[in-house]
Amino acid sequence: MIGQVLTNGLLLGGLYACVAAGFSLVWGVLNVINLLHGTLVVLGGYLAWMAWAFLGLHPLLALPFVALVVGLFGAGLQAGVLNRAVGAPVLVTLVVTFGLDLIVGNGLLLGFGADYRTIRPSLTLGTAQIAGIYVPLDRAAAASAALAMTGGLYLMLRRSWLVRAIVAVRMDRDAARLMGVMVSRAYIVTFALSAALAGAAGDLLGLVFPISPLQSGDYLAISFTVCVLGGLGSVVGAAAGGLLLGLVESIAGLLLGPQNASLASFVLLIALLAFRPDGLFGRKGYA
Amino acid sequence: MTARLFRGLAWAATLGATAALFFLGDAYALRIGMTLAMFIALASGWNIIGGMAGYPSFATAGFFGLGAYAGALTQLRGVPMPLAWIVAAGVAAIVALAVGWIVLRLRGHYFAIASLAVMMVLRELATNWTMLTGGGMGLNLPVLQLGIIAQARLFFAAQAGLAIIAVIISALVASSGLGFALRCIRQNETAAGMLGLDARRAKSIAFAISAALAGAAGAIYASAISYIDPTDVFDLLNTVQPIIMAMLGGVGTVAGPVIGAALFVVLEQSIWTNFLSVHAALLGALVVALALFLPQGMLGQLHRRKVKP
Numbered sequence: 001m002i003g004q005v006l007t008n009g010l011l012l013g014g015l016y017a018c019v020a021a022g023f024s025l026v027w028g029v030l031n032v033i034n035l036l037h038g039t040l041v042v043l044g045g046y047l048a049w050m051a052w053a054f055l056g057l058h059p060l061l062a063l064p065f066v067a068l069v070v071g072l073f074g075a076g077l078q079a080g081v082l083n084r085a086v087g088a089p090v091l092v093t094l095v096v097t098f099g100l101d102l103i104v105g106n107g108l109l110l111g112f113g114a115d116y117r118t119i120r121p122s123l124t125l126g127t128a129q130i131a132g133i134y135v136p137l138d139r140a141a142a143a144s145a146a147l148a149m150t151g152g153l154y155l156m157l158r159r160s161w162l163v164r165a166i167v168a169v170r171m172d173r174d175a176a177r178l179m180g181v182m183v184s185r186a187y188i189v190t191f192a193l194s195a196a197l198a199g200a201a202g203d204l205l206g207l208v209f210p211i212s213p214l215q216s217g218d219y220l221a222i223s224f225t226v227c228v229l230g231g232l233g234s235v236v237g238a239a240a241g242g243l244l245l246g247l248v249e250s251i252a253g254l255l256l257g258p259q260n261a262s263l264a265s266f267v268l269l270i271a272l273l274a275f276r277p278d279g280l281f282g283r284k285g286y287a
Numbered sequence: 288m289t290a291r292l293f294r295g296l297a298w299a300a301t302l303g304a305t306a307a308l309f310f311l312g313d314a315y316a317l318r319i320g321m322t323l324a325m326f327i328a329l330a331s332g333w334n335i336i337g338g339m340a341g342y343p344s345f346a347t348a349g350f351f352g353l354g355a356y357a358g359a360l361t362q363l364r365g366v367p368m369p370l371a372w373i374v375a376a377g378v379a380a381i382v383a384l385a386v387g388w389i390v391l392r393l394r395g396h397y398f399a400i401a402s403l404a405v406m407m408v409l410r411e412l413a414t415n416w417t418m419l420t421g422g423g424m425g426l427n428l429p430v431l432q433l434g435i436i437a438q439a440r441l442f443f444a445a446q447a448g449l450a451i452i453a454v455i456i457s458a459l460v461a462s463s464g465l466g467f468a469l470r471c472i473r474q475n476e477t478a479a480g481m482l483g484l485d486a487r488r489a490k491s492i493a494f495a496i497s498a499a500l501a502g503a504a505g506a507i508y509a510s511a512i513s514y515i516d517p518t519d520v521f522d523l524l525n526t527v528q529p530i531i532m533a534m535l536g537g538v539g540t541v542a543g544p545v546i547g548a549a550l551f552v553v554l555e556q557s558i559w560t561n562f563l564s565v566h567a568a569l570l571g572a573l574v575v576a577l578a579l580f581l582p583q584g585m586l587g588q589l590h591r592r593k594v595k596p
Contacts, residue, residue, distance in 0.1 A: 033396050084579050090395050091343045095534065095578040098527060102571030110564060217523070221407065224400050263411040266404050273401045274389040 003133045005250050011136075013246020014143030015208070018201040019219055020226035021150045021238040022194030028232055029170045029190045030086050035097040036077075038220035039104050040195050044070050044202025045211035046108060049117045052206075058121045059207045060145060066203040067149075067196040074195020078188045086187060101216070108213045116210040142204040147239065149200045153193060154235040166190050221262075225269045294542075301545070305447050309440060317439035321511065323552045324446035325504050329529040330536075330544035331453040332500030335460055336493045337530065338539035341473030342391070343399045344494070348525035349406030350379045350501035351508070355520040356413055358506025359426050372445070372506040379502025380495040387494040391487065394476070403526075410521035425516030428509060442511035449507060450545075453500050458541045460496070469493055473539070531574055537586030547584065 023037045044066050051062035077100065085096045125137035156163045168176040169186045177183050201219075202211075209215075222245065230241025245265060252264035308320045329347060336344050358375035362368060390401040413420045420426065431438055460466045468489040471479035480486050509515045528551070529544070536547030554573070562569060 099574030106568035
């Protein structure tokens with residue numbers, strides 16, 4: 001029983017890590033809380049649904065395309081609107097991203113309606129039974145792909161020359177500018193990567209859950225909690241926080257009943273903010 | 288002197304319009320007036336913690352919903368309606384003091400998220416504590432034995448009264464030592480603390496006042512529509528719209544939230560109701576443009592003009 005609950009929690013947590021990693025990156029580098037993030041996840045879900053419904057593509061195959069499209073959309077938003085708001089007071093950045101969220105969310109509602117869309121690929125992997133624990137293999141594949149995307153972001157931040165600039169901007173914006181980094185371009189790359197990861201997460205979530213515009217608030221709340229759990233602006237923290245949140249939700253669901261699972265995670269969020277605002281793992285990380 | 292005279296005339300005209308609406312308005316006009324008054328109370332209340340102290344609270348809808356439920360539950364136990372509204376304001380203020388003890392340690396983004404989480408926790412409690420709140424089914428309030436117009440007048444008068452109280456409270460706060468302390472906190476909390484200012488006390492009082500106003504507004508709203516459920520009273524828009532209104536008029540000023548709320552409701556009634564399907568997108572576009580190009584609000588723009596001839 002416990003093994004089953006832990007497995008479910010980890011499979012959910014892998015997806016949570018991918019949902020939150022990009023949110024954490026933007027918060028850390030741009031110092032902007034992106035209230036649009038949940039809607040970008042939903043946008044990824046709808047693109048995956050379109051790829052499946054019109055082209056017959058399995059979400060795992062559509063993944064790179066969905067990530068690319070949502071990433072480009074994010075780059076456009078950052079270049080067109082958000083670059084003007086970076087560095088403004090907290091209230092201004094919050095209100096700007098909220099306004100963008102209203103616009104994009106309204107567009108999704110007009111385009112797709114409020115009905116739930118479900119992706120049912122003809123090819124399913126079925127369920128494996130390992131040591132008495134049922135493992136739904138589609139979920140396992142989605143969670144592994146999500147963790148792989150998160151790991152890819154980590155490697156890019158560590159290795160890629162282009163993306164190293166983002167880390168430099170996060171450490172010291174003025175020094176980075178003096179060293180010849182185009183700060184506004186680094187912001188665009190950052191937001192595009194974050195949006196691509198959000199889109200990928202939406203694509204993979206579409207394999208597991210129905211897609212609806214009403215879920216964007218839930219994904220945003222998940223991103224907040226994961227960030228605070230794992231520590232801000234660190235990809236490793238987001239991965240650890242995501243897995244931990246998945247475990248907390250499934251254990252709370254077992255002990256307190258499934259309807260109280262999200263209540264437990266909000267209470268955890270407030271408690272952590274109050275007593276360990278730098279996350280459970282303490283140190284502020286850069287990659 | 289002329290500016291002072293002008294200001295006095297503007298407030299007098301506002302009160303005159305309120306009285307005219309009360310005596311002459313039909314049910315529809317009274318309903319819009321009630322909504323406007325409610326948002327003036329919410330925006331002025333938010334402005335005390337969010338504008339004067341610079342703490343971007345996203346908990347307004349939480350205290351609004353809490354007040355709605357507190358008022359409804361006391362009314363259902365036979366307490367007279369106006370008394371239930373006062374109880375609701377008190378409950379919201381006490382919860383704000385308790386919650387504030389935790390979340391007011393945080394600043395900036397962290398405070399914004401924590402206050403949003405406070406709202407989410409209150410909504411989850413209202414949804415899941417079915418024994419007390421009826422859960423997702425909602426609560427029915429006692430219906431008044433009054434005609435439509437008489438009812439519309441009563442609740443308009445109640446929300447307008449609350450709005451006037453809210454404006455008077457913000458004027459009192461702004462001109463008192465508390466307002467001075469809040470402005471110091473907004474400019475540099477660490478420095479204010481070093482000079483011996485009790486920042487925690489000032490913030491807690493501001494947060495409690497703001498919550499009490501939201502709670503009373505929620506309780507009057509609940510009595511007026513006589514049915515509440517968690518998704519209606521804990522609506523995130525009830526948090527965000529007052530912030531937008533305060534920004535539209537001028538954050539941190541006494542008159543700003545009033546002007547902003549009036550402009551917003553006029554815009555909403557005249558333009559957006561004709562484009563229902565893109566209502567949210569138009570609101571979003573307004574909000575983005577406002578935050579990017581007019582972050583000081585209308586009043587801020589006026590003052591800037593005066594300084595730079």
